Amino acid sequence: MSVAPHRPPDRGNAATSHSFGPEPRPLSLLINGEVRTALADPATTLVEFLRDALGMTGTKIGCDRGACSACTVWIDGEVAASCMTLALDARDHSITTIEGLARGDQLHPVQRAFIEHDALQCGFCTPGMVMSCAHLVNNNPECTLDDIQAAISGHLCRCGTYPNIFKATLAAAAEMRAAGSEESK
Ligand code: FES
Ligand code: FES
Incomplete structure (x- = not known):
């Protein structure tokens, strides 16, 4: 799954940054x-x-x-x-x-892997971590541990769940590679 950049439809945002506000x-x-x-x-x-x-x-x-x-x-x-x-x-x-991120009832592979690998404790950092890890595996299913560490280098987890986040993301990437090779058969 990848998010294709696309332009939203014209939604009538007539106001420019200059004319918007100060009132809501x-x-x-x-x-x-x-x-x-x-x-x-x-x-x-x-x-x-x-x-x-x-x-x-x-x-x-x-x-x-x-x-x-x-x-x-x-x-x-x-x-x-x-x-x-x-x-x-x-x-x-x-x-x-x-x-x-999910498609209906179908969680993104990174979401599933976070659950399966116990990659969260309090969960406060988790949505942001998942968004960065999902972006990585979507764009690079061949990602290595180094790639994952770089992708989440700006994320702070006070609970120190980094090792399980690494395991979960590697597992999600492997799942996406397997799915990709199935599709190409
Ligand atoms: S809440 Fe945005 S970077 Fe910390
Ligand atoms: S799981 Fe608690 S801050 Fe990351």
């Missing part, structure tokens, strides 16, 4: 394939928009200053810190959050 106004963003609209002001970050305006609390706030990666989402298929992104700047981009 309706803002429409493409999130997990759906247009979602809620109030935002110019200082609203993407993670605040997700959590506070839309009630999508899967994405966590750890440091709120770009230092822990708990708030990781995908923007146009690339990992991004949603606490460092203004909601306004996410207009005309496609956002994927942890809530949008």
Whole structure:
């Protein structure tokens, strides 16, 4: 599975960054394939928009200053810190959050592997970790331990579950390689 960068439809965001605010106004963003609209002001970050305006609390706030990666989402298929992104700047981009990673009842291989390999304790860092690890295995199913360590080098896990995160991500990558070779038969 990969997230193909695509442009959202014209959602009538007539306001520009210059004309938006200072009072909250309706803002429409493409999130997990759906247009979602809620109030935002110019200082609203993407993670605040997700959590506070839309009630999508899967994405966590750890440091709120770009230092822990708990708030990781995908923007146009690339990992991004949603606490460092203004909601306004996410207009005309496609956002994927942890809530949008599964396909119906089918968890992403990284989500399944995190469960099977006990790769979480308190779980606070987990959504962000999963988004970065899923991005890695989607784009590089041949990834090595070094690749995984690099992919999550900006993530802080206070519970120290790194060894099991590495095992889970290697297992998910192996599953995706196996699925890929099945498909090519
Ligand atoms: S909450 Fe965004 S990087 Fe820590
Ligand atoms: S599982 Fe607790 S912070 Fe990572």
